[in-house]
Amino acid sequence: MKGVALLWLTTLVLAVAEVAGAILWHGQEHSTVTFGxxxxxxxxxxxxxxxxxxxxxAKD
Structure with a gap:
């Protein structure tokens, strides 16, 4: 069960980091290609x- 919780936690953290990065990047004047x-x-x-x-x- 710990492994499943760890999987969800890491995915959530990465998703939040991606959204935060998108918000921060939005104010910058960079190309959409670079952002993509x-x-x-x-x-x-x-x-x-x-x-x-x-x-x-899976081991748990």
């Missing part, structure tokens, strides 16, 4: 992180 690239990187990191935590959740 950063969102893709964030999504990949989120997927890798969930992939690392999921096996721990």
């Amino acid at each position: 690239f950063l969102m893709v990187i964030a999504a990949v990191i989120n997927g890798i992180w969930a992939g690392l935590v999921a096996p721990l959740a």
Whole structure:
């Protein structure tokens, strides 16, 4: 059960970080392409992180 809680917690933290980053980035004068690239990187990191935590959740 701890693994499942850890999975949800890490996903929530990463999602909040992505939203906060989007809000902060919105005020800057940067290209949409760069912003989109950063969102893709964030999504990949989120997927890798969930992939690392999921096996721990399965053990419980």
